[in-house]
Amino acid sequence: MKNRCLQMASLPAVVFQAVALCLSLIWITPADAAMFLHIEKITPRMGQRGTTVEVIIQGACLNDPREIVFYKPGIKALRVESMPKLAHPIGLAHGGRIEDQVRCQFQIAPDCAPGEYPFRMRTATEVTSIGTFHVSPFPVVDENEKGYNSNDTIQTALAVVPNVTVRGRMGPSGRGDIDIYRVPAVAGQRLTAEVDSVRIADVHYGGSEYDLAIRILDETGQEMASNDDNSLHLQDPMAAVKLPRNGFAYVEVKRSIFVPDDREYCVHIGTNSRPLAVFPPGAQAGTTQKFRFMGDPLGEFTETVKVPSQTGTFDYYRDAPSPLSMRSSPYPNILEETDAIVTRVGQLPAALNGIINTREDTDTFGLSVKKGDRLRIRVFAATLGSPIDPVLRLRPVTVDGKPGPIEWEVDDSALPDRDIFGTSFRSRGGLKDILDPSVVWDVKTDGYYHLEIQDSSGSGGSTAVYRIEVEQAPDSVHTFLASTAFDWMECIRTSGLAVPRGNRWTVNVNVQQGQGNSYRGDLNLVAHGLPAGVRMVSSRIPAGRTFWPVQLVADDSAQPGSALITFEAKPVDATRPFESRSQQQIPFINHSGGDAWRTVKLDRYVLAITDPAPFSIEIQAPPVPLVRGGELAIPVKIKRRPGFNEAIEFQCDWIPAGVGIQPALIIPAGATEAVLKISGEANAPLGPCPMVVVASTIREGLDAYLGTGRVRVSSEIVNLMITEPFVELTSAPESVRRGAHQRYVWKVQHKSPFEGTAQVKLLGLPKGVNVVDPLPILSKDSREIAFDIEATGEALLGSVRGVSCEVIVRAGGQEIRQRTGSGTLRIDPK
């Protein structure tokens, strides 16, 4: 590998920071192909609402930027413009590099909610991988530490005034960097400190260097509060105190584990409230109710909150930089009766709310249900930031009123059981939902049951709130775009939605049933939010398919731009209530094998209409079927725009199980035609099946699989028919002596009709055994065929298995080859 000098003095400040960040990483040359993302770094990571912040976005393939597309309202990106490329690209741990830079202004609305704002960039030819930016309610200042240990003590603390967000850095000092901030203290006032570190991390690979801890100290250095991890923000610490006296207090930020690395964090230092839980942790949608807020250092308080009319989880911030998560449900609340052993639930559906007060606490709700009820019982506790790890248990109550044996017990959930898809990471990607049980209960008998909830972690306490939503199991299907790349790195080739104007692009949309779904029929996809001039092409999805090709076509009239779209799955024949949501999950701070610390959850997709592509690709629907056990050659044609003669790569990205395809093929520079071969396995699905070919330009030095930096188009979706094989040939074990001839007979069973005659070849003969011409001819009337085989004096003695036949049928202007049979031939001595 070639080392390059670093000319730091000539680089702008933001580049200097990036370089400092990556000093421990390697320099690479452009020839080093690796895992590339478009966006590798965004500086700064956070801005105050109501301000406009200059943001530098760095990475690869960011030349010719056109637009920043946010997933949520609140931020607009202005003046998106290219900056000069870095003179020396910076290599990153996952193999990507920083070489391109884009400067823009993020105009953050005054009413913009704090938190994370994912976005993608539209360039002339692509939609980039994800980027994130964060919003604080407070003024944002930089730590600007000199060196790494200049504010490590109370005496050298950096003075700040609440309410403020400090953008700090944890440096790579061998002593371990400590950042201390001095805050004026007023007796009786609240002081709150919250760190964003893991939550603002935007690297694919990372580890404990992001894990910080916090302490609040008095003037003598005595600790007043501390935190490392917590159930609300996991690895990101938060602490709050009621200040005991006037003077100064100090907020100390340091790493939980010594890792000499350089990372950015933000610490919010404020006088804001910092409740740790709200009770009840949800209410009926659209209602206005009083809630108890618990865990604040100034004590519990109540507040009236308007619950959103849209159901689901919502964030309630009050005056804090981070929210408490709450639930909005279409049914009323039942609150745990703290004085009763069992809280009776009058009517279902309902949301049952309570607090696991102690380690030993078990809360019980009494439910009356009827045979045939199909209830989805879903707990929301850890999901909302409660410290507990709940276990749910059901017991039928006997006629004498005593709870019977456990009918079922549920602890954790698989993420799909929480309707979270596309996260087959090895770990749970920081998604707390997995700790909460979710179960569909098919009630077998009428009766009265006890539903018990306990905590398996011994974390019960005053803030250990939970909510159990009990409702009829809904029918639901979720659509999502899943990355199939190594360690779930974003694969823009398979999940990016960039459609060149006047062309088309196809992605595979995943379709998965939600927990409790009982609908098993075909589905239709409906796209919502498509911009003018763009249409979706997707045939009916047969029942049982878990992914399906969806094509987006941009007319010549479509204007370059972008849109946030969703794909809704609908039953083809039902008017029944049906839920369908779109989602995409992007992991960050990954480890080998896909152990992510956090996941950016998206509920829409960014579609971009890009500049016209310099080519298009066409295939024709094959005029003959693909038979099981057979092969088919499909002509592929490229239409080049004048002047575009580069080589083009093409492949099939969508295949049902049982159909084999070639790996990506290259059409040489200037060529316009190629052939794609596909094969049908014995389990290839019979009947019509969509087929599509995608093609892209080639960019040397960038990972082809992820597809960063390429112009991509697809062919139209054509129908491929898969049928049974023409014939099935079988033979009895046969033998031949050295130096002799033998008639080798195969019985014919006709499976699919064919016209004319077919030639049959014998495959897999051992050395020294040959077929004597003429080869047998097969027709629709053939019942058996026979080969004349001869064994030479050198023929290998012994038994050979796996002798088969290749049947060659001419139809539709091409040869259809089918393999069939598995015979045994023994060669005997003379």
Place this chain on the structure above:
Amino acid sequence: MFYTKRQEIVQSVSHAALCCFGMLAGSLPLFAAAPEEITSFRRDVMPVLFRAGCNSGTCHGSARGKDGFMLSLFGYDPKGDYERIVHEMVGRRVNAAVPEQSLLLLKAIGAVPHTGGKLFARDSDYYKTILRWIAAGTPDDSGTVPETVKLVLSEERLVFGKAGLGTTLKATALASDGSTRDVTRLARYFSNNESVAKIDSDGRVVATGPGDTHVFARFSRFTTGVETIVLPSEAGFVRPNPQAFNFIDTLVFDKLQKLRIAPSELCDDATFLRRVTLDLAARPPTVEEFKAFTSDNRPDKRAMKVDSLLKDEAFASLWAAIWAEQLRVMGGNYAPVSTDVKAADAYYQWIRKQISVGRPLNEFVSEMVTASGSNLTNGPVNLYTMLVHKPQFEPKAFAADFSQLFLGVQIQCAECHNHPFDRWTMDDYYGFVSFFTGMKRKPGIEPRERRIYCDTTAAPARHLVDGRPMPAKVLGSIDPVKAGGDPRKDLAEWLTSPSNDLFSRNLANRIWAQLLGRGIVEPVDDVRASNPPVNGPLLDALSKRLVDSKFDLRTLVRDICNSRVYQLSVRPNPSNLRDTRQFSHAHLRRLRADVLLDSVVAVTGVPRRFSGFQEGTRAIEYYPRLSGSTEGPSHGDPFFATFGRSSRATVCACETKKEPTLSQTLHMAVGDTVRDRLDSGGVVKKLLESKTHPDQIVEILFVRVLCRQPTPSEKAAMRDLVGAAAGDQAVYEDILWSLLNSTEFAFNH
């Protein structure tokens, strides 16, 4: 003739024991077989097999048997043994038609070739017992024979006035129905130290040399010992009357008195200062501390120094290091083993905090035992990830380590057979394992996290022999804990209860061993009937003190350090020259590896970096942080491997090694630890720059390294060495090198 004093002791003890038996015998039937009774397999035959050694580990009791015939080790499985003897080779091992031709008898009397040789004679009672049983048709007596519940010897203590004297012990077994039986001729006997006393197969004890030991009898699953003292000659022995500083001295001196051993003198102030500073603060005293202490004339200055050091944060670090070794705290980044560095640090920091704030040790242990939740946020739950470093939680391995660590008892033998040298049965073992069969690990929210919980629906362990489910029960108990819920709560209550002297004695013994270099039970984690304490009353008193202080570590350490016993000189006197176990004088103790390294750093003033830790981390604050799995042993740092810090491969106390080795000597002489620090020249350079007189520099170096002034001869030698090169840094560095390479530096004395 016995020593007169002993007669009193023996008589009184024997009387009590016999009274007890007499009462039982008078009210309940004997369970020895009367001649007219049918010979019982379990009651009569099994003891013969045991006594003859047939079912010992080296013979047919080995796991695979011997020469095609297997018996359960020491007879833990009578039902199986019956099957193997009677039914496995019909007509051969026992021949009902011609009982005398039974191989079982022919082999035992050597009438046919037998690898084990002749075990007893044809005319012996043993032969007759087995013959009667075979002749009676080899009756099985399952379920009808009372179990032995205790073995009592006729003496509790033996004191011999000189070598060559002897006496005979009588062994009596108590049965579950209250009856008693003389099993003197059925028990097996052994001595822990035959250079003090021997015991033969008839229970005859003979004194062989001065000292103290125990002789034992074993019958059924019980081992009972008798403390045996053989006094040295009284000639020349002057009974000392050293002042006892506290209860420890009283009990130790009492024992020494019985052994005719005089304790050594008190060590001098400088020695005490160095000893206690190394023991409590894990570093040598500074020059300033030396000056202040040696010039302090207050009578209670030693106690005040102890108090001061107990408040030092280094005390918490040292004891956190000791616990972290025993609890096998190690961090890695191989997720399946659940021991991420973050988890290890959460555990270590929790341990250190508990020590720092003086958390009662019973609460400290109890919180670990009952912990559930995240390994990252709930430090003590890592007992269940660190004690056995495996991808899957292993209840059996965990139970064995748990018992060894918190009780000092090694119960793992009882997995396959009743413990051969202790009272623990397979029932005890599997009942104990069942406390942990519900312990599970599950993935957490992020890759480093595992969540530990108790699955209360999990099935208990099953008995190896008959597959019986064995509900959780504490060691030594008959009844299991109440069913339902997390059984660990009951376990913790029992374990850490003030009344559980297994626990408190184990802790007290380990604390004592840390400060005196040797346990009252040694090894400290091999507590068993056949390894009794060398001074039982002392261990009882320390244990009681620990309990009375509400399991306060510092209280017991303070008592020990304030005792005269702790402050005795290493210099022996004629009477205690050979004493290695009764604490009559201090023993040289090589410094723990981490304390030695911190001492080098303290003396040279040049810090040492540890991989994965920030600058300024002391060796006693270090635990292995690895890149990869923590399943294997790891010292984490080459210095620790050389100097025997625990590799944390097991919970065994033997993992921490204090034996000096050649490689240690070479490392100190030419390795980078000392060399690099001398090369950096910090200490000597400063002294030279301060224009200190050469004699004073030498004195400072001596005090700094050895906590004492050079002797006149050393001063003279150093003066010669410095000679005209008084301003030469290298000369003083040579002196410093020599001091650092002295055994006086590497040892606490």
